[in-house]
Amino acid sequence: MPKIEPRADSSFLLESLDDYATIRKDWDSHAKGLAEQTPIHLEYLAALLNEFGSDNAIFTCDTGMSTVWAARYPRMTRDRRLLGSFNHGSMANAMPHAIGAQFAQPGRQVVALCGDGGFSMLLGDILTIRQYELPIKLIIFNNSCLGMVKLEMQVAGRRLLHDLLFLLTHGNFYRPHAGVSSKVAMSKIGHRGVPYWADVGMVSTYKYRRQIQ
Ligand SMILES: Cc1ncc(C[n+]2csc(CCOP(=O)(O)OP(=O)(O)O)c2C)c(N)n1
Numbered sequence: 519m520p521k522i523e524p525r526a527d528s529s530f531l532l533e534s535l536d537d538y539a540t541i542r543k544d545w546d547s548h549a550k551g552l553a554e555q556t557p558i559h560l561e562y563l564a565a566l567l568n569e570f571g572s573d574n575a576i577f578t579c580d581t582g583m584s585t586v587w588a589a590r591y592p593r594m595t596r597d598r599r600l601l602g603s604f605n606h607g608s609m610a611n612a613m614p615h616a617i618g619a620q621f622a623q624p625g626r627q628v629v630a631l632c633g634d635g636g637f638s639m640l641l642g643d644i645l646t647i648r649q650y651e652l653p654i655k656l657i658i659f660n661n662s663c664l665g666m667v668k669l670e671m672q673v674a675g676r677r678l679l680h681d682l683l684f685l686l687t688h689g690n691f692y693r694p695h696a697g698v699s700s701k702v703a704m705s706k707i708g709h710r711g712v713p714y715w716a717d718v719g720m721v722s723t724y725k726y727r728r729q730i731q
Contacts, residue, residue, distance in 0.1 A: 545590045560659055564591035564631070567657065572627040573597055578615035580636035581607050583665040588631050610639035613656060617643065620652045627655070634660040 549565035552558075564587035571577065574597035579588035581603050594600055601619060603611040616630035637658050647654055671677065700718070707714050 549591065560587060560661060561591065563657070563659065564588070567629060567631070568592045571598070571629055575599075575627045575629055576601065576616075576619045576623065577629050577631065578602065578612045578619065579631040580612040580633040581609050581666075582633040582636060583661065584612065584631040584633050584636075584659050587659065592629075609633075610636040612636060613640055613643050613647075613654075616654045616656070617646055617652060620654050621650075628653075629655045629657065632656055632658045633665065634658055634662065635664040 545561075546565075549559070549561040552562040555562070560583070564584075567577070568591050571592055573595065575592075576599045577588055577592050578601045579585050585602055585604075588600060588602065592598070592600070599619075601615045603609075603615075612630040612632045613636075616628045619626075620628045637656070644656075646652075647656075703716060703718055706716070
């Protein structure tokens with residue numbers, strides 16, 4: 519770096535290292551002694567990923583609270599990489615980043631730290647992972663909300679409701695069994711003022727009137 523003047527005084531560096539050691543202790547204390555806790559503590563899970571990640575693992579993280587966990591817990595060594603949407607801050611990037619990384623580096627372990635909001639936003643991309651049999655590890659930090667936005671809204675005194683993965687498996691989600699007629703399936707809609715999801719299996723052998731040449 520030719521434009522930077524070399525300095526002999528390392529006091530700023532030493533002070534910064536000291537600050538980091540203090541804050542490191544604090545972060546580590548958030549992830550300690552939580553092994554038996556259920557539901558699993560998010561910080562503890564992130565710290566575990568450090569342990570289970572290989573020496574040259576590629577980590578990716580979503581924009582949201584998992585950016586914070588990824589920055590604090592998986593230690594970045596010479597051969598590890600951390601990919602995120604750090605300039606644009608766009609949501610739902612951890613899974614597509616992981617797909618790209620695994621294609622580019624097939625021999626490396628790729629671990630994606632996804633938010634439940636980010637994951638649900640690009641849910642369809644798991645088809646790509648299955649189709650190409652990519653050995654990506656997707657870890658969903660499911661805090662049942664858009665955590666980072668929830669924090670911002672709490673500051674503004676507002677409430678945010680979002681738990682897509684929960685809504686898909688509970689509440690008014692209905693998947694008719696084989697043999698249930700479409701009339702019965704639709705009769706479940708009801709008229710209560712609540713949302714309703716019906717996942718209705720269809721016959722996929724359409725007969726096209728005009729064949730594509
Ligand atoms: C495309 C896009 N939409 C919205 C936002 C604003 N935003 C930033 S973080 C976030 C919440 C992310 O939720 P989730 O993936 O569940 O992660 P959590 O913060 O809960 O860990 C939102 C909505 C954004 N950055 N990008």
